[in-house]
Amino acid sequence: MAPDYTDARRGRNGAATAPTNATKAEATMFKLATIEIKGAPRVALALGDTLYDLESVAAAHTRKAGKAGKAPLASVPRPVTMLGLLERWPAAFRDLQRLATFVEAQPRAVPGVAAARAKFRAPILYPPRIFTAGANYNAHSKEMTDILRPGSPYTTRENSNPYCFLTSSIGPVIGHRDKILASQVPDKKIDWEGELAVVIGRKGRAIRPEDARSYVAGYTIVNDVTARSFVVPKRLDFKIDWLMGKCADTFCPMGPYLVPDAFIEDPERLSLKTTVNDQVMQDARTDDLTHNIGDLLAFLSQTMTLLPGDVLSTGTPSGVGFGRGVFLQPGDVVKVEIEGIGTLENPVA
CATH class of the missing domain: 2.30.30.230 (Fumarylacetoacetase, N-terminal domain)
Structure with a gap:
């Protein structure tokens, strides 16, 4: 008997979970x-x-x-x-x-x-859209506050709206074992961000948080590679430049698998680990999400219709290179492993 989305339990955020x-x-x-x-x-x-x-x-x-x-x-x-x-x-x-x-x-x-x-190749070579949730892990938000505003008190964002942006997906997304071409970007601060990504399987508008998982086809892994000097430019007229910092060719590798939602009991209780040259950089669990998947989908679908194939990358935990002053270099190998999904590995060139 195949799993049926009508045979579902309720997770910690009230959203439908996997079959019994x-x-x-x-x-x-x-x-x-x-x-x-x-x-x-x-x-x-x-x-x-x-x-x-x-x-x-x-x-x-x-x-x-x-x-x-x-x-x-x-x-x-x-x-x-x-x-x-x-x-x-x-x-x-x-x-x-x-x-x-x-x-x-x-x-x-x-x-x-x-x-x-x-x-x-990437599971979805040409996603309709790739949404990314920014500052969506509590520990990472504190980490970035300490870097960008040293000495400033950290204020939790749980009572604020999610902060999302759109990543360009005009060209094909690169996949497992493909090269991140860091040397082709005029920035020496190329950083890693291991993330759990949600793949939409049903068209949806005004989605309720408790119904969100019924719109999810499955999950994959994204490395939201970031050019830090572009994201936080010296001229702060507009504060942050996501376009130049996030949308370079070969950034945002995805894969290796798309795992159906039915086989992930609770996507908000998964281990996530990022390594660079086998050195652990990020070691976290998805239960540190500031805004859970249901809230993210509800927020986005207030103003736009989510489409099958849309990808929502849910944010990265603490442990990025920006806090260490360590960045990706040609010859490095970066891996993002998420429990139940697999390991996304990419050499840097």
Whole structure:
């Protein structure tokens, strides 16, 4: 029996959570990814450490279903695209669950590729929009206050509105193992920001916080790479420049997987760790979020319709390089690991 969003419990923020343990025990856990096959991006179904081309899996399942006199899967588009799946969510999730069960039972029906050998692309190559929540971890807000206004008292932001901005997504987002081209940016203060990102699966406007998770398709990892000298320019006419500081080519790597919401029991109780050259820089939990996911989606959807494929990066915890005076250099390797999702790794060039 596939997980059903109607069979949900309420999390600590009142939002719907994942299916009960009994339901989850019957489900085949899978992740989604975009990988390169013969030079072209393909959506892949990941079971354990093996990835299967989703279009090939769907074709094999259709052949078997046809022989058995069963109808083909209606919610898996042809050709298969990640945005096409998200536009059909949550019906697509139920069909994906059937495909995952099919592959689990017949792993040789379609050739797979080991994750270690796969050429990953970002799960969503061209997201409609990438929203980012700024100063959304209590410890990070205090960290930045100490850096930018030494000696000033820190005031918690829990009673204020969330602070969000839009990150450019005109070009393709880079993925797992792709290079962050720091040397091409005229700033020597290139910083890391490991973040949990939410992927929207249903069109929504005026979303209530308690209903927010029913609009979420799943979760991925983002490294909100930042050029600090551009973000906080010497001329403070406009205080902060998010465009130049956040939107350089190859900033905002994403991946390696999109994990459906049904397989994350509570996205606000996950461990998050960022390392640079295997040295731990950020080590936190998502329960330090100032504004939770429900509140963020409710805030954004007051004035705009959220669309399938939109990405909301929920902010970074403390431990960024800005506080240490340490920044990314060519030759570095930065990794962001989030419990239940995976590890996003990018070399710096």
